[in-house]
Amino acid sequence: MKHRRIALTGAAIVALALVLIGLGTRDEGRALANAAPAPVLSVALTRARMSSLPIRVPATGNVVAWQEASVGAEGDGLRLTEVRVNVGDSVKRGQVLALFDAGIVEAELAEAAAAVAKAEAERSEAQANAQRARDLDRTGAMSSQQIHQYLVAAMTAQAQVNAARAIEQRHRLRLRQTRVLAPGNGVITSRIATVGAVVPAGQELFRLIRDGRLEWRAQVALSDMQELNMGQRVSIAVQGHPPIPGRLRMVAPVVDTETRNGSIYVDISPGSGVRAGSFARGYVEVGEAPALTVADSAVLLRDGFHYVMRVGPKSNVMMTKVAVGRRIGERIEIRSGLSASDAIIASGLSFLSEGDTVRVVAPDQGPRAGSAAPTARTP
Numbered sequence: 001m002k003h004r005r006i007a008l009t010g011a012a013i014v015a016l017a018l019v020l021i022g023l024g025t026r027d028e029g030r031a032l033a034n035a036a037p038a039p040v041l042s043v044a045l046t047r048a049r050m051s052s053l054p055i056r057v058p059a060t061g062n063v064v065a066w067q068e069a070s071v072g073a074e075g076d077g078l079r080l081t082e083v084r085v086n087v088g089d090s091v092k093r094g095q096v097l098a099l100f101d102a103g104i105v106e107a108e109l110a111e112a113a114a115a116v117a118k119a120e121a122e123r124s125e126a127q128a129n130a131q132r133a134r135d136l137d138r139t140g141a142m143s144s145q146q147i148h149q150y151l152v153a154a155m156t157a158q159a160q161v162n163a164a165r166a167i168e169q170r171h172r173l174r175l176r177q178t179r180v181l182a183p184g185n186g187v188i189t190s191r192i193a194t195v196g197a198v199v200p201a202g203q204e205l206f207r208l209i210r211d212g213r214l215e216w217r218a219q220v221a222l223s224d225m226q227e228l229n230m231g232q233r234v235s236i237a238v239q240g241h242p243p244i245p246g247r248l249r250m251v252a253p254v255v256d257t258e259t260r261n262g263s264i265y266v267d268i269s270p271g272s273g274v275r276a277g278s279f280a281r282g283y284v285e286v287g288e289a290p291a292l293t294v295a296d297s298a299v300l301l302r303d304g305f306h307y308v309m310r311v312g313p314k315s316n317v318m319m320t321k322v323a324v325g326r327r328i329g330e331r332i333e334i335r336s337g338l339s340a341s342d343a344i345i346a347s348g349l350s351f352l353s354e355g356d357t358v359r360v361v362a363p364d365q366g367p368r369a370g371s372a373a374p375t376a377r378t379p
Helices: 002-034 103-137 144-176 222-227
Strands: 041-047 049-065 068-072 078-083 096-100 179-181 186-191 204-210 214-221 233-237 244-255 261-268 279-295 300-302 305-311 317-328 331-336 343-345 358-365
Touching: 041 279, 049 222, 049 261, 049 317, 096 204, 103 144, 214 222, 214 279, 222 244, 222 261, 233 261, 244 279, 261 279, 279 317
Parallel strands: 041 358
Antiparallel strands: 041 343, 049 214, 049 279, 068 204, 078 096, 096 179, 186 204, 214 261, 233 244, 233 279, 244 261, 279 331, 300 305, 305 317, 305 343, 317 331
C-alpha cells in the first residue's frame, strides 16, 4: 500500500507538471501572435507641392540649312583646272572656288575684239561717205537714190559695230565664267568638282549653306498648333550636344493630310555646333500653369499603373493609384489620386508591397504648398 501511494503521488506530480508546461507554451504562443511584426524598411515621408511650371509643346524633326545655294558651271565644255575649296570650308561672297581653262575663251575674245575694230573702221568710212552725200545734196550734184544708199550704208556699219561689240561682250562674260565664285558667305557642304573634268553648263560643282545658318524643321500635333506663336522660345536636344536654344520663326499654314501634323520652323542660335541633317527632339515653351508635383522617387510604376505609398495607423504600407502627367527633371505631376495634405513615402517604393510594416525615421519633408522655380513641362 505504501508503494502504491508513492506511485500515485508521483503520477499526480508529473501530470501537474505537464499541465503547467502546456499553459506556459500557450501563453508564449499567444504573446508571439500579439507581438507587432518587424518593419521591413525604414522610410521618410514627403508631401506634394504646387509649382508654377512652363507648358511645353513637344516636337520632332531634322536640323537643315536655312538656305542652301547650288554653285554650278555656267560655261559649257570647259576643262576644270583648279579646285580651291573643300567640304567644310567657310567661304566669303565673291571668293574663287574653282578655275576653268581660259585659253580658248581668251583666243575667242581676242578674235571678237579684232572684229569690233574692223567694224568700227568700216563704220567710220561709211559715216564719212554719208556726210559727203549730205553736203552734195544741197548742190544737186548727186541723185537722191545715191545719197540714200550712203546713209543706209552708214547705219548698216553702225549695226555691224553693235553686233561685234555684243559678241565681244559675250566672250568677256564667258571669260568671267571660267572663275567659279561663291554667291555669298557660307560653309561648303558638298563638292562634286574634279580637276581635269570637262563640265557641261549647269552641272553642280559645289553646295553651300548660306551664311552658315541652320534651322530646325519639326512636326507638332495638330491639337498643339493653336498655342504656337512666332518668337516663342524653343529648346532643341540633339544627341551628343547640350540643349540648343532657338526661336520659333514660322508656323506652317497647312497641315499634312497623312500625319495630321503641322510644321514649324525654328531659328537655331549661331555657334551651336550641330550639323545639318541631325535628328532632334525638343519643345516650344508656350506659357505657364500651376501643377501638383512630387519627387519621381515617390511614384512607383507597377503593372502598367502608377502608385504612391502612404503609411497607415499601424505603420503598414497602403498603396494608392494616381494619374501622372508631365515629368520635369526629378519631379512628376500628379493629376489625380493625391492631395497636397497627404504624406507619402519619399523613396524605396520598389522594395515595398501593400501591407508591409515600415518604420518612419523622418518627419514629413517639404512644404505643403509653395512655388517652385519655373520648370518646363510636356503635355
